[in-house]
Amino acid sequence: MKQPGLIAQIQQSWRSYLLCTPTLVLFLVFMVYPVFYVVHLSFHQWDGITQMKFIGWENYARLLRDPLWWKALGNTMIYVLSKVCIELSLALGMAVVLNGKLRGRKFYRSVFFLPAVTSAAVIGIVFSGILSPFDGTFNEILMKLKLIAGFRDWLGDPKTALYTVIGVAIWHSAGINMVFFLAGLQSIPEYLYDAAKVDGAGAWRQFVYVTLPMLRPIALIIVMLSVIGSFKVFDLVNVMTGGGPYYASEVVTDYMFKYGFAGKGLGAGVISQQGYAATIGIGLFAIIAVFTFLQLRLVRDKEK
Amino acid sequence: MNVSRKAIRGLGRWPFYALLIFWSLVCLYPLVWMFSTSLKTMPEITKNAMALIPEAFRFENYAEAWTQGKFGVYFKNSFIVTGIVLFLVLWTSSMTAFAVARTNFPGKRLMLFALVATLFIPAEATLVPVFHIAKRLHLLNSLAGLIIVSTAGAQVVSIYLIQAYFKTIPKDLDDAAKIDGCTLFQTYWHVVLPLARPVLATVAILTFMGTWNAYLLPLAFTMSRPELRTLPVGLVAFQSGFAFSVNWPLLCAGAAITLLPVIVLYIFLQRYFVSGIAAGALKG
Numbered sequence: 001m002k003q004p005g006l007i008a009q010i011q012q013s014w015r016s017y018l019l020c021t022p023t024l025v026l027f028l029v030f031m032v033y034p035v036f037y038v039v040h041l042s043f044h045q046w047d048g049i050t051q052m053k054f055i056g057w058e059n060y061a062r063l064l065r066d067p068l069w070w071k072a073l074g075n076t077m078i079y080v081l082s083k084v085c086i087e088l089s090l091a092l093g094m095a096v097v098l099n100g101k102l103r104g105r106k107f108y109r110s111v112f113f114l115p116a117v118t119s120a121a122v123i124g125i126v127f128s129g130i131l132s133p134f135d136g137t138f139n140e141i142l143m144k145l146k147l148i149a150g151f152r153d154w155l156g157d158p159k160t161a162l163y164t165v166i167g168v169a170i171w172h173s174a175g176i177n178m179v180f181f182l183a184g185l186q187s188i189p190e191y192l193y194d195a196a197k198v199d200g201a202g203a204w205r206q207f208v209y210v211t212l213p214m215l216r217p218i219a220l221i222i223v224m225l226s227v228i229g230s231f232k233v234f235d236l237v238n239v240m241t242g243g244g245p246y247y248a249s250e251v252v253t254d255y256m257f258k259y260g261f262a263g264k265g266l267g268a269g270v271i272s273q274q275g276y277a278a279t280i281g282i283g284l285f286a287i288i289a290v291f292t293f294l295q296l297r298l299v300r301d302k303e304k
Numbered sequence: 305m306n307v308s309r310k311a312i313r314g315l316g317r318w319p320f321y322a323l324l325i326f327w328s329l330v331c332l333y334p335l336v337w338m339f340s341t342s343l344k345t346m347p348e349i350t351k352n353a354m355a356l357i358p359e360a361f362r363f364e365n366y367a368e369a370w371t372q373g374k375f376g377v378y379f380k381n382s383f384i385v386t387g388i389v390l391f392l393v394l395w396t397s398s399m400t401a402f403a404v405a406r407t408n409f410p411g412k413r414l415m416l417f418a419l420v421a422t423l424f425i426p427a428e429a430t431l432v433p434v435f436h437i438a439k440r441l442h443l444l445n446s447l448a449g450l451i452i453v454s455t456a457g458a459q460v461v462s463i464y465l466i467q468a469y470f471k472t473i474p475k476d477l478d479d480a481a482k483i484d485g486c487t488l489f490q491t492y493w494h495v496v497l498p499l500a501r502p503v504l505a506t507v508a509i510l511t512f513m514g515t516w517n518a519y520l521l522p523l524a525f526t527m528s529r530p531e532l533r534t535l536p537v538g539l540v541a542f543q544s545g546f547a548f549s550v551n552w553p554l555l556c557a558g559a560a561i562t563l564l565p566v567i568v569l570y571i572f573l574q575r576y577f578v579s580g581i582a583a584g585a586l587k588g
Contacts, residue, residue: 238519
């Protein structure tokens with residue numbers, strides 16, 4: 001049979017194109033076009049209302065010289081590294097324990113997952129209440145346990161603000177990673193453990209020599225998702241500290257938001273700077289791209 | 305011998321149980337604190353902050369939050385946005401997934417490649433241009449802009465999940481339907497879609513959670529239009545509205561109004577939540 005020509009194929013497939021049309025329109029207007037638009041904006045100075053002014057690479061040069069950008073980036077790195085490390089070890093531990101035959105494990109699983117279904121912004125508000133130095137109960141609990149001597153302003157102290165947000169973030173998303181690890185653990189065939197037992201391996205050695213190697217492929221995906229997700233952190237920081245005090249907990253997305261939307265938090269008189277906000281957005285994209293690339297390389301090298 | 309070994313194993317499990325109970329308390333405490341504070345009076349939260357059971361259950365806090373705190377308006381907005389986004393995402397992505405999984409057409413590979421490629425571009429990075437595009441299309445005067453952009457964002461993962469499921473449905477059914485005189489659209493609507501209920505439920509739950517809980521996008525889109533705020537945005541604005549002492553009972557009532565629908569759904573549809581979220585993230 002003769003293969004019909006391209007034009008004929010396109011004509012025959014009009015139904016398929018019709019089915020894809022709503023998706024494609026939304027996709028082109030709100031996902032593809034913005035990618036070009038953000039690059040365009042990054043070469044301009046614009047308050048969002050009046051005429052755009054072309055300024056070449058100036059926004060990028062400014063980004064490299066901007067100490068607050070570096071501060072935000074450094075904080076984001078601290079956030080990503082400490083959150084991913086602590087959260088994933090916690091999640092793996094919970095998953096391993098709950099994968100065994102414990103009484104009430106279904107109950108624990110649902111409770112541990114519960115925080116993950118709540119809105120981060122709302123959780124930020126609730127935690128700022130609990131952590132509040134005067135009305136909050138966190139200080140009182142710690143004092144009753146004799147862990148601290150006096151009241152502390154966890155979110156208002158530049159030394160603790162970022163780490164407090166990280167703690168809340170771990171509370172919020174440890175459960176979801178636990179579910180991912182559980183899915184991975186359940187895919188390990190039982191006979192591997194039986195074989196290890198026959199060879200006389202105890203619980204710890206089974207974990208090190210069976211569980212961990214078998215979990216590696218899925219674990220790498222979990223790490224990657226967790227890293228990418230953490231780089232984009234906005235909700236908790238914006239709600240709990242607004243990046244403060246004195247930019248001590250500022251992160252990249254929140255910093256971009258301040259320039260893009262009404263210069264909130266940058267002091268009075270600062271009008272929104274759309275071009276610079278776009279440049280910060282590109283910076284965020286670049287960093288995530290680099291980390292994704294490195295991790296994909298790592299996965300590929302391991303597979304070889 | 306046997307007995308003592310069992311006893312040792314029993315004892316060995318105690319630290320595990322202690323840790324499990326400890327983390328359960330850590331997970332539950334903030335939510336319990338929120339519900340308990342939402343039922344207290346203002347004096348009670350300073351006098352009796354630690355108590356988890358309020359002296360007198362003050363349900364009026366919820367009524368006050370609903371009217372004075374404008375949570376009624378925010379709830380309506382969240383409800384409209386989430387409902388329409390849910391409908392649009394299921395409709396557009398199931399149609400595209402059907403075309404991708406069941407038919408061949410020139411440009412299919414390119415389209416799939418482009419869709420997957422955007423998964424690597426963080427939505428946060430393009431927020432500023434997306435805002436201006438929506439503004440130029442006059443979508444920011446109503447909830448339309450938020451609805452349309454949320455739909456665009458939720459589509460890609462949904463298409464991916466649905467088309468993977470469609471591929472597991474035998475293609476013989478399509479051929480049989482064709483012989484019976486079904487058009488392509490009738491096959492989609494009457495044959496394939498009804499068989500795909502499980503994956504549609506998964507996509508619905510993922511989209512519901514993502515849209516109901518969203519903060520950054522609705523915050524940016526309702527900056528100059530307070531009456532269009534969704535619940536999370538309204539809640540944060542309500543908190544910033546207190547100059548000196550925050551009215552925690554009202555604020556917690558607002559937080560509870562925001563969280564309750566999700567928590568209730570989670571309790572009843574737990575299995576779908578857990579498997580849906582695991583599938584959505586790991587396959588996506």
